[in-house]
Amino acid sequence: xxxxxxxxxxxxxxxxxxxxxxxxxxxxxxxxxxxxxxxxxxxxxxxxxxxxxxxxxxxxxxxxxxxxxxxxxxxxxxxxxxxxxxxxxxxxxxxxxxxxxxxxxxxxxxxxxxxxxxxxxxxxxxxxxxxxxxxxxxxxxxxxxxxxxxxxxxxxxxxxxxxxxxxxxxxxxxxxxxxxxxxxxxxxxxxxxxxxxxxxxxxxxxxxxxxxxxxxxxxxxxxxxxxxxxxxxxxxxxxxxxxxxxxxxx
Amino acid sequence: xxxxxxxxxxxxxxxxxxxxxxxxxxxxxxxxxxxxxxxxxxxxxxxxxxxxxxxxxxxxxxxxxx
Numbered sequence: 442x443x444x445x446x447x448x449x450x451x452x453x454x455x456x457x458x459x460x461x462x463x464x465x466x467x468x469x470x471x472x473x474x475x476x477x478x479x480x481x482x483x484x485x486x487x488x489x490x491x492x493x494x495x496x497x498x499x500x501x502x503x504x505x506x507x508x509x510x511x512x513x514x515x516x517x518x519x520x521x522x523x524x525x526x527x528x529x530x531x532x533x534x535x536x537x538x539x540x541x542x543x544x545x546x547x548x549x550x551x552x553x554x555x556x557x558x559x560x561x562x563x564x565x566x567x568x569x570x571x572x573x574x575x576x577x578x579x580x581x582x583x584x585x586x587x588x589x590x591x592x593x594x595x596x597x598x599x600x601x602x603x604x605x606x607x608x609x610x611x612x613x614x615x616x617x618x619x620x621x622x623x624x625x626x627x628x629x630x631x632x633x634x635x636x637x638x639x640x641x642x643x644x645x646x647x648x649x650x651x652x653x654x655x656x657x658x659x660x661x662x663x664x665x666x667x668x669x670x671x672x673x674x675x676x677x678x679x680x681x682x683x684x685x686x687x688x689x690x691x
Numbered sequence: 692x693x694x695x696x697x698x699x700x701x702x703x704x705x706x707x708x709x710x711x712x713x714x715x716x717x718x719x720x721x722x723x724x725x726x727x728x729x730x731x732x733x734x735x736x737x738x739x740x741x742x743x744x745x746x747x748x749x750x751x752x753x754x755x756x757x
Contacts, residue, residue: 490708524711605703605733610711611726618710619723627722628712637724644713644726651734668734671727 484539487532490607494525520656524609527652531607608652615645616656643671696746699736705729 498521619625624633625641646663649655655662664673672680705713705725712721713729736744746752 493709605699605736606706606730607711608730611706611713611730612711614707614711614721615723615726618712618721619726625723627724628720640724640727644723644728644730647727647731647734651730651737668731668738671731 484532484535487528487535490610491525491528491532494521494528494610497521498525516657520609520613523654523656524607524613527607527609608648609654609656611648612645612652612656615641615648616661695736695739695743696750697752699744700752702729702732702736 498518501518501521615625618629619627619637619641621633624635624638626633626637631637642663643666646666647668649662650665664675666673667677670677705715706729707714707721710721712723713725714721715725715728
């Protein structure tokens, strides 16, 4: 394998601050990519992300001409292509919202109606859906939750790419940087633990269902969890059924 | 009341351009667990009507409170 590590391609190499002798001869550290050197407005941010994604794909393609090419290689190429496409789509979105003179709108999507309906009274009021009758008791609230976000609602948002963050780039980070054979971890160099395993997987599930696709093999797809409770829907339905079968608390 | 447009802008800027992971605050490295603590905020924000996330005329999305 050659050229698979993209981290040093991001900026020109330079000597470390302490001089070469401080780290041993020939040791080089990369410059911080320009993208990270200062706070950037959305356009520069999006351009940097697109350039980074393009660089990753280029590096992969340059290294992918060996005999190991196969299904896994092809899937990885498709995934990198998808990450690039999503960054380019985001860049286009930022450009168009800037050129239209509007303040950058974080989201262009209409919410799935059933999800809006199930939010608490305060949010429901702001969603101008306050005409729905109030319901009391844990059982009915749980029931409302469990029936609120069916597969249909997810299907409705599936076609539209999420605009507020890059879900595919997040998946790539979790799979590549956080995954170990013993669990998931904070970042490379750290040890895996149950806490990070739980929330890396929770985040992976969330981003898969927000993006409408999972990076990697189809078997990577995790169960969807309710975004408010981080509880899978089968458990939520089970809880609703349990409380429905009991009288409401006084 | 929450300043939802500003919350959305802040949350979006928690995603690292280079790594794709999220951090918890400015100038911190990405941490896998924020994939949920920050990343799962977006499905909640998306559940709101669009105008709840649209800045008012002349409002700032700056992360510095002025």
